[in-house]
Amino acid sequence: MKIALDILQVLMLILGAPLVGAIIARLKARLQRRRGASIWRPYAELFKLLRKEELVPPTASAVFRLAPIVLFGATVCAAGFVPVVHASALLGSRGDFFLLVYMLALGRFFLSLGALDGGSAFGGMGASREALVSSLAEAPFLLGLVSIAVLAARADIAGMVAWTLGQDVFNISAVHILAFTSLAMVALAETGRMPVDNPTTHLELTMIHEGMVLEYSGPSLALIEWASAIKLHAMLALLIALFFPWGMASSGSGWGLTVALLLYCAKTALLMVLLSVIESAVAKLRMYLVPDFLGVASALSALAVIFTIWVKR
Amino acid sequence: MLTASTGALFILLLAALGVAVPLILIASRAQGARRLAIALILTAGFAGCVMAVYGFLGQMAPRLDLSWATPFPFSLAVDRLSAFFLLLVCAVTIPVTIFAAPYFDLHYSERRRNWTWALFSLFVLSMIVVVTAATGFAFLVGWELMTLVSAGLILIEGDSTERRHNVFIYLLMMHVGAAAVAACFFLFLPYSHGLDFGAIRASGAGMPGGIRAVIFLAAFVGFGAKAGLIPLHLWLPRAHPIAPSPVSALMSGIMLKTAVYGFVRFTFDFLGGGPWWSGYVVLVVAAVTGLLGILYAIAENDLKRLLAYSSVENIGIIFLGLGTSLLFLAHGAPLGAALALVAALFHTFNHALFKSLLFLGAGAISNSTHSVNLNELGGLQRRMPLTGAAVLIGCCSIAGLPLFNGFVSEWLTFRSFLAGSALINTKAQIVLPLMVGILALIGGLAAACFVKTFGTAFLGRPRSMGAEHAEEAPLGMRAGLVLLGAGCLALGIFPGLLLRPLVTLAQALLPGAGVPEETLSIARIIPWTAAIVLGTGALVALFKRRERLARTWACGLPGLSSRMEYTSTVFSKPIRFVFARVYRPDRKVEELPADQPYFPVSISYRSVRTTSYERVLYRPFVEIIISLAYRVRRLQTGNIQVYLLYIFLALVSLLTFLRFQR
Structure with missing residues (x-):
């Protein structure tokens, strides 16, 4: 029963992922007074790409072909750490957040290699910029999670969520505010959203993620797009689980799960609105301002870790 | 019985690496001799692994006492810590040796090849001695041999002024480190009355805090120099790259680890924790x-x-x-x-x-x-x-x-x-x-x-x-x-x-200490995550059916060339830019001809990372030593009478010292 629920949660993250990206795009379109595409479009696109023939550059080696597969596998594995409607996860009770963060790093490592294997300047450009952003994003990501883990005295994500569930909603400490701010900033950088990266751009001056995937087509491109959608969805779910888990089911009863699911959808919708407002209101940062952005996130998360000393007592 | 046999194995291992291999290689330049020597090194590696396992299980800890033949007590023993590092040395030596066999064949003439193999064998021997030493004397002998033999292996690849300079820096820093390590041993001497590791360990707890702190610092500096801790790392990027690749592998892969071994041995085993x-x-x-x-x-x-x-x-x-x-x-x-x-x-x-x-x-x-x-x-x-x-x-x-x-x-x-x-x-x-x-x-x-x-x-x-x-x-x-x-x-x-x-x-x-729970949980979870990543990967790999080779779009140009690709320099540029404070690059742009800045024929650009360690940390030391040397030179007049006077004064002062000591 429990394992079925855990698998269901992972499937929700994987299968719901394209929808999340599409809704954000739609919300953004509405904010910009456009009609926007249908929210089911990404599914059609994935379906189309998965059936297509793949074009491969003549310089590409096995790494080019392997990269999307590893990226997808690692991202799915990372999604297995995140509780959605129930305070447990497929890998959440044994594995901890370090493993989650480094699973994402594994995928990114291979995607960057695939980009370099294409042999064009754009791939290198994307990989090089991604290297800068991701190497600076790792520290605030982990420190933000560490501050919650120190409070919960647990390192497994399911345990951290269960601890938060046991706390009073109004008992929010400075640590939570600091950690949430820094993790939200990191989430923007990790998933390649504004103001760090522009997911809709195809201009070589600005693109990071898009530069890396430029040479991919067919099923490989579908896997990459899907994996980044899963990553976005998992990051949103992680923020919800760590900071607003209230309403999450703690038993396996059908009624509790239904309420939890509805609440989860509402919370995600709120975050999506927030994200689309940010993306519409903020201009993309100049490449060399991104380290400052992540520096602020690092400082906030370091403060969060320091403040745990006083909050714990 | 078993102890005796593992002891015999120990002797055979050392003799094979230290005596047999060099002798065979010096005696004969035939291909068969070299093959025999390589086979001996490999066998010694396997034997070392076996000994490490026996030593770790602790039932019949291999022990070898050569004190009857040496001026100071010299013995080797394999306890758990030694066994772990012995395994590390031997397990890495085997693949490196397999790699080195064709590599040295392709890169060196017959004469140099034999010398390289002989030194290679001695290098491995010295590292085994360091990690299994049971007396201070044995440790220092192995430590010094390791430094000298590796310096020899670096010089085998070539002999230019720059290479000699780098090796000089290597030797210099290693000997400063070795002096600190030797000082650690001698600081123990008043309390342990011997350099046997057992005696040192027994005296560790009863020593005054001040001495313990000094020993800790000396061990940190001495082993830190060997390990390459900043700012004592200066030799490492100079010495490792210029050695032949298999030797670099041994130096970076194993030799640095002997410093970790030494540090753990002193701080954890002997001192039982620092200040x-x-x-x-x-x-x-x-x-x-x-x-x-x-x-x-x-x-x-x-x-x-x-x-x-x-x-x-x-x-x-x-x-x-x-x-x-x-x-x-x-x-x-x-x-x-x-x-x-x-x-x-x-x-x-x-x-x-x-x-x-x-x-x-x-x-x-x-x-x-x-x-x-x-x-x-x-x-x-x-x-x-x-x-x-x-x-x-x-x-x-x-x-x-x-x-x-x-x-x-x-x-x-x-x-x-x-x-x-x-x-x-x-x-x-x-x-x-x-x-x-x-x-x-x-x-x-x-x-x-x-x-x-x-x-x-x-x-x-x-x-x-x-x-x-x-x-x-x-x-x-x-x-x-x-x-x-x-x-x-x-x-x-x-x-x-x-x-x-x-x-x-x-x-x-x-x-x-109990069993840390984390070590159990990681061992349990990792195979599962591996299964999920590989399983999902295998599943989605099924989507791929047809593929066609197609030229990368080149923005309308006839085709991409490698000059349009990102190079290593460019790739690291954003990070170098962000951390420019750390690198302090020294940039030089030269435009030719110099009098026509707007119509240059050629522009050359050079950017060198300057390490300020040499300027800020090392230069003052070097200057003090040189100025001291100049002062000491005044004593050397070259006049025989003056030297006789020195001898006379030394004699008198020694005699007075002895008189008053009693």
Whole structure:
């Protein structure tokens, strides 16, 4: 029963992922007074790409072909750490957040290699910029999670969520505010959203993620797009689980799960609105301002870790 | 009976490496003789592994006493700590030897080849002596032999002024370190009345705090110089890259680890933990070492120099674990100390595997392309697929990615930082969790560094004729690479193989420590995550059906050339730009002709990273020593009467000293 629920949660993250990206795009379109595409479009696109023939550059080696597969596998594995409607996860009770963060790093490592294997300047450009952003994003990501883990005295994500569930909603400490701010900033950088990266751009001056995937087509491109959608969805779910888990089911009863699911959808919708407002209101940062952005996130998360000393007592 | 047989094995092992191999090689230049010598080294490696296992089980600890033949007590023994490092030395020596056989054949004339093998064998012997020494004399003999033989191996590759200068710096810094190590032993002498390790250990607890602190600092400086802790790392990026690749693999893979061994032996085994501040000192130095090491590594374009700097970074990670362990020990938490020590020792073993793999990979690349400059490589994966696969495993491991061995030890280090939040001491409670951020930054930069390394060397288009016409490495070289790569993968997916013995070892060193729960949980979860990643990957790989080769779009140009591709220099530019304060680049732009700035015929641009260590830290020392030397020179008049006077004065002062001493 429990394992079925855990698998269901992972499937929700994987299968719901394209929808999340599409809704954000739609919300953004509405904010910009456009009609926007249908929210089911990404599914059609994935379906189309998965059936297509793949074009491969003549310089590409096995790494080019392997990269999307590893990226997808690692991202799915990372999604297995995140509780959605129930305070447990497929890998959440044994594995901890370090493993989650480094699973994402594994995928990114291979995607960057695939980009370099294409042999064009754009791939290198994307990989090089991604290297800068991701190497600076790792520290605030982990420190933000560490501050919650120190409070919960647990390192497994399911345990951290269960601890938060046991706390009073109004008992929010400075640590939570600091950690949430820094993790939200990191989430923007990790998933390649504004103001760090522009997911809709195809201009070589600005693109990071898009530069890396430029040479991919067919099923490989579908896997990459899907994996980044899963990553976005998992990051949103992680923020919800760590900071607003209230309403999450703690038993396996059908009624509790239904309420939890509805609440989860509402919370995600709120975050999506927030994200689309940010993306519409903020201009993309100049490449060399991104380290400052992540520096602020690092400082906030370091403060969060320091403040745990006083909050714990 | 069994003790006697393992003792005999010990003698045979030492005799094979130290006497038989050099003698065979000096006596005969036939191919058969060399093959016999290589076979002997390999057998000795296997025998060493067997002895390490016996030593670890502790039932019949191999012991060898040669004191009857030496001026000071000289004995070797294999306890648990020695056994672990003996295993490390021997397990890495075997694949390196397999790789070196075709490599030396291809690169050296017959005469030099024999010398190289003889020194190679002695080098391995010296490292075995260091990690199994049971007396101070044996340790120092091995330590000195290790330095001298490795210097010889560096000089074998060539003999230019620059090379001699680098070797001089290497020898100089090693001897400063050796002096500190010797001082450690002698400081024990008044309390232990002998340099036998057992006596030293027994005296460790009863010594006054001041002496203990001095011993700790001397050990930290002495072994830190050998390990390459910043700012004592100066020799490392000079000496490692200029050695032949298999020797670099031994130096970076194993020789640095003997310093870790020495430090653990002194601080944990002999002293039983340092003063209360020792953990903080080690943590700060290790954090600086790790961060600067990886930042310098990213900026390098010479593959071997890059790997040397990354060794500095990894030594930083190892000492982060050791420092955490000391901190836990100082606060009376042996369980946390055991976790951190296991993390450090696991990373020591991992680094030995993947760094020797990467240095051998660099050897295979230079063998095929005649270059280790990343800007001249590219596209090698299609030309050297097996070498590429092995190096890719090494790069993933060193970047600390899950499913590869480097991740396990970094994860353990992270968890030991996190466990620090449960300490009672407020300072440690704040410092240790914050170190997570430092290690995360190091890890992130390491991932960036090795994306660059593998991406520019093996992927994309070849950037030179050498890379374009590269051929796969010979069989022996591939075999060595594959062995090490398999080791990285095995420990990455099944870390329990090494974790369980390491926990036993940590418990032996830290009395009162239980089994850290984290070591059990990582061993359980990693195979599952591996199954999920590989399973999902295999599933989605089914989607792929047809593929067609198509030229990359070149923005309307006739075609892409390798000059349009990102090079290693460009790849690291954003990071170098952001951390420009660290690099302090010294840029030179020369435009020709100089009088026509708007219509230059040629522009040359040079950017050199300046290390301020030499200017700020080393130059004053050197100047003091030189000025002292000038003053001392005044004593040397060259006049025989003056020297007779010196002798007379020395005699008189000695006699008076003796008179008053009584």
